[in-house]
Amino acid sequence: MAPDISILHKKTVISMEEVQPGKSFNLSVLDCIMEPCNLRIILYYRFPSDTNFGMLKKKLCLSLNELLSKLPIVTGRLTMDPKLQGRWMIKCNDAGLRVMEARVEGSLEEWLESLDREKELKLLFWEEMFRKPYFWSTFYVQQLTEFEGGGLAIGLSCSHLLVDATSATMFIKAWADTNLFGKMLSPPLFHPLPPRKIFNKVENHELYTDLINHYKSSMERINPIKTSHTEEYSTVTFTFTDKMVRRCMAEASKSTPFAALAALFWVCISKVKGKKEGLINMNICLDMRNVLGLRKEFFGNCMVFNKVFGEELKEVGLANAAKAIENVVSRMGNEGIMDLIEWLDENYSRDRSSLTPMNGPDLMCANWDNLDSYSAEFESGVEPVRVSYYLEPIFGEGQVLILPSPKGEEGSMSRVAMVTLPKDQAVKLCEETLILSFSPKILMKNKG
Helix, strand or coil: CCCCEEEEEEEEECCCCCCCCCCEEECCHHHHCCCCCEEEEEEEEECCCCCCHHHHHHHHHHHHHHHHHHCHHHHCEEEEEHHHCCEEEEECCCCCEEEEEEEEEEEHHHHHHCCCHHHHHHHCCCCCCCCCCCCCCCCCEEEEEEEECCEEEEEEEEECCCCCHHHHHHHHHHHHHHHHHCCCCCCCECCCCCCCCHHHCCCCCCCCHHHHHHHHHHHHCCCHHHHCCCCCEEEEEEEECHHHHHHHHHHCCCCCHHHHHHHHHHHHHHHHCCCCCCCCCEEEEEECCCCCCCCCCECCCCEEEEEECCCCCCCCCHHHHHHHHHHHHHCCCHHHHHHHHHHHHHHCCCCHHHCCCCCCCCEEEEECCCCCHHHCCCECCECEEEEEEEEECCCCCCEEEEEECCCCCCCCCCEEEEEEEEHHHHHHHCCCHHHHCCCCEEEECCCC
């Protein structure tokens, strides 16, 4: 029987220093386009059995107080900027953010052994708050969940309007460093997206229309969340060792780890969905910081989506699927991303009700294998034993998140894949011969 979870306390943690009056931060068009989505992250820790959790949680809240003093944008409230076509901006203040404290009647091991999507999401508090932007922080809610015998889960829920997965992970790492060392080791950088490079400003410039067309079609779509029936989804977590990933890369014609694993799940998911010829279409999600010349500490949204057309593939297999993915990735260069940003600046709609989530309705696969979540060490020698990510809401065909593996895993190529599909398809995926041929370990799957 699954352990029960109960909420013990709800409180607001505020910064230790007053925010400068009038301080604000404009959101970029890559921020605004992600408004319908939210991120949820859970980190599991195994502390010594004699840990005083009361003192530990008090220390965590104190270090969060200190961190918020350095990051006033996190506790800010939404308001419209009349100078930028009514786009969102953040008005910084001292109102703080919510912290929930909870307890599970059972050990961390018991929890992880019986884990599924519905159960894990209970470690994350989330509430739609856009209608009351000044009531509380719309971006971050922390939940600290204590387990019997020394376990602790730290959950983060935030709107994708302010951050992508890289920035959200950066916030957690900054909090951990502040708790352990008394300061941030890699402070986030706050500045606008870069302008187009001067030498790239040429007359008769030919736009990279693939990206623009993908975003245009998404923006013109009727919001499927409001028009479709609710479908039940399951999340399955696969872990691949270094050896497994290298073998998959070899069978995918020496592709990158992401392209190889994305191709593996693309082929298998197309099969469980009953695709007879070719593959279903798939969106890919990539972090463009490096392409735009930004440092990894850039705080904000820098994830860009593009489509890989599966119906065009005449021969279905890992090699051809990986090649199709890498062809799309290779064309997502600096000029193409700047074309997209400039087009969005001109065409972004102020009608927020018309925005549709970018993570669907096609199958979506995100390359998040560079996230630094396993370095979030709040106490010396206590690293996360597992980390889960959710990009919500889930709708349409489902999604695949390619994530890093825990520290200590042998080899640099080991990866984790969190796959969310309609429940019946998730069951079939766990039985797919091609996936099973690589012998991945399944950490979380549908119990139904």
